Amino acid sequence: MTYFVLVVVIFILEIVVGVLAFIYKGDIETVLGVELIKGIKSSYPPESEPDEHNLRSGWKFIQTTFECCGVNNATDWFKSNGWPEKNLVPLECCRKNTTDCQENPDYWYKKACLPVMQHLLRQNLYIIGIVAISIGVIQILGLVASMAMFCCLRQDKYYEE
Numbered sequence: 683m684t685y686f687v688l689v690v691v692i693f694i695l696e697i698v699v700g701v702l703a704f705i706y707k708g709d710i711e712t713v714l715g716v717e718l719i720k721g722i723k724s725s726y727p728p729e730s731e732p733d734e735h736n737l738r739s740g741w742k743f744i745q746t747t748f749e750c751c752g753v754n755n756a757t758d759w760f761k762s763n764g765w766p767e768k769n770l771v772p773l774e775c776c777r778k779n780t781t782d783c784q785e786n787p788d789y790w791y792k793k794a795c796l797p798v799m800q801h802l803l804r805q806n807l808y809i810i811g812i813v814a815i816s817i818g819v820i821q822i823l824g825l826v827a828s829m830a831m832f833c834c835l836r837q838d839k840y841y842e843e
Contacts, residue, residue, distance in 0.1 A: 686828045689828070715754070718796065722759060723758075723761075756775055759772065
C-alpha cells in the first residue's frame with residue numbers, strides 16, 4: 683500500500699509540474715535566457731582552467747551544431763568570465779578559423795542561440811509529450827498491479843484466520 687501511495691503522489695506531482703510548465707511557458711523561456719547569459723558572464727571558465735561543469739563543452743556543441751553565437755547575439759560573450767577584460771567571442775562562434783577571428787565581427791555567426799534552441803524544443807514537443815504520456819501509462823499500470831497485489835494479499839490473510 684505504501685508503494686501505491688508513493689506512486690500516486692509522484693504521479694500527481696508530475697501532472698502539476700506539466701500543467702505549471704504549460705501555463706508559465708513564457709516565463710520559463712525568459713528565465714532560461716537570463717540564466718544562460720548569467721552562466722556566460724559569471725561561470726564560463728577561462729581556457730587556463732578546467733571545465734568542471736562542462737560549460738565550455740556544452741557551449742561548443744551548441745554553437746558549432748546550430749552555427750549560432752551567444753544567447754541573444756555575439757556581444758553576450760563580451761567581458762565574460764572566460765576573458766573578463768576583453769570583447770572576445772569563443773572560437774566556436776567563428777565561421778572562419780583565422781588568427782583574429784575572436785575579435786573580428788565579420789567572421790562571427792550572426793544567429794542567436796536562444797531562438798534556435800527554443801525552435802528545436804518546440805519542434806520536438808510532440809516527442810516529449812509522447813514520452814511523458816508513456817511514462818504516465820506505465821505508472822498507472824504499476825498502480826493497478828500494486829493495488830491488485832495488495833487486495834490479493836489482504837484476502838489471503840483473512841482466509842488463514
